[in-house]
Amino acid sequence: MANARRLAKRAGVGAVASVAVLGLAATIPTSAAEELQDVFAAGDESSTGEAAAAGEWREAFAAKGMDVMYTSLAAADAENVWALGSQYPDDSDTPRTFVQRYDGAEWTQEEVPADWTLEPEVAGASGPDNVWVVGPTADGVGAIRYDGTDWTSHEMDAGLTPNDLDVIAEDEAWLLAEDAAGETRAVRFDGEIWRDWTSPPAGTSQAIDGIDGETVVAVGRNDASQPSAALYDGTEWTDLEVPEVELPSEIASATFNDVLVRAGDDIWAVGYVHDLNDDDINDYWPLTAHYDGQSWDVTVDEEPSGELVAVEDDGAGGVWIQEESWDPTFVHHDAAGEVTRDTPDIENYDLNVRDLALIPGTEALVSAGSAYDEGDPDVPTGYGVVLASGL
Template sequence: MRRMLMGAGAAALAFGLGAGTAHAATPAWRITQATKHQGINDLTVAPTGSSWAVGEQTVNGKDRLLIQHLSGTTWKDVKLPANWSMPLKVIDASSSKNVWAFGEDGSVVRWNGKKWTSSKLAGGYHATDAEAISASDVWAVNGGGTARHWNGKKWVSVKLPAQVGSIHAVSAKNIWAAGSIGYTKGALIHWNGKAWKVAKTVTLPKPSDDATTTFMDVTVSGKSVWAVGSQSWECGVDGDDTCYKPLALRLTGTKAKTFVATKGVGYTKVAADGSGGAWILQGGWDPTFVHVTGDKLTSAAAPRPANYDVNLSTLENRPGTKTVWSAGGSYPEGDPDDPTGYGLYLSAG
């Protein structure tokens, strides 16, 4: 876990951003805010537009969780119970009165519009993604073959036909999740309100016996479902490197199209662009934003403060608009453990 110091460094970074010192990148994306915190792990935008983020911070040498809420154009800290210290990694909301966040130790925190409450998922279930559809309908997945479903009274375990780590809900009876079946099939599965079924799988030619294929994220844009990920395998002279084929799947009704890139690291996140296409985040450290319009893919490096690297972890569209958010952390070039790193928000549209 990276540590950080509060102080003059925050002002220096903020002034750097305001002065337009970001590296050249796609004109659509811009840095909108630097925070004095360690980093942002995830963010969500509810159908109502209510926007929330979770991250981490170090105060007086102690690690503390962070939840922020978008007020106007500024992300601001949310007051939380003083004794809370669980590391939150995932957040989702259906409105400003139904916000859920999940920690890697099984922690669950909930905002009902009046107060925060906390609980735990049985067995320390580590959610990697979640969808809050209503106060009585919440799903969490963790990359395995079971999901957890909140039915308004309790969390129940639901068996899945694939190992999935990402989930996206259109409605209570139209939910998509993505991951893999075994090690070689990228898998997209669907919930129709009664059962989970495999909707589409993708198998690529194997460049090596140890090659694996999986989808890392899923979303819906217009009439299409998008799943993104990669095929990866050990490579290099001594097998000490990892090679990738970035992979994206677009499913429109029963018609599927697969996009496979021949270079670069894997695709990690995907979000609707508000115009029927998609934004894809390629990689995490100093990543690339890929924009898909029709069958055309264009890409450019994510903007970053001068002399800083960035590590982006999330990508989210504001429903009904062309606004897309990304967030993560920024750290002095070549030193990801430098204590003067800071949280960062970017947006497009």
């Protein structure tokens, strides 16, 4: 998810930060334009044919009739992309691990042992021969790994609840999780086994991303109901001191859902401010933040239009941000500061998107999830779906 640039401004950690609250001030890096323009682009609903134009999202693969729902993604290069999920053959209540691979031309199902029950929760890849997937199994929690030839099973602490996974290299992968007591846990793969590692501060258990073993960032929400972030520098975790967000009420909270680390002085985090309105209905204000190595710029939208669930590099100096999991909108901030939006649509279906990934070496992105019958039918049906932009 991140490139190989290293931490450039380590001395800036903990510096005074600025914040723009409940306003749409421009807070993207200085390399981007100071003002954002909303440009709405029509989506490409087709699932076949040539790649959609840049910025347009389409259905790239539909697992119709396969009894599978996708829950995570891993992308290594243009010829190695995996959509991962669970299959329930013959109306069975026991899931079977399902792996679908894109080789640059077509999607094919990969063979894995028929008795694997791992339900892919998080996944990542540092190359076509180093793919990790972690999720619950019939026995607790487990991991599977692809080495370029075979998929193998690996043991994990059965008491963990995985939240996010970042695969940096063959000897560097991080799992961010919570234990049975709800405490934040960091587990690191060192090239041989997964080991308990120094955990980030409490409240940073939501998402993790890094570029090497000395530049890893975890984010979430702290005990003060404020967004939080911490940096691991190869030795210890340091609080990145996100400025407090003005909350609309005493019961409101602000959270980082996801983080993208492109360098120590180029970190994006996205999430939401949550509150209940007068009708006791949930309201979510989009929350966007950028860290330049010295301070954070944080923006909360003026209107409660939803939560931001994912942020990813666009391969060209900009970022993609996903709004909402259900019927998502993908927002593109290019390197010049122009903002475009696209809401993919599959006629008669509601979309639930679970993961977002850049295909390294390209400007193409993929997202995996499921399409369900529109509305609330008595007997709902659906299928796994892969969405793509530029693929």
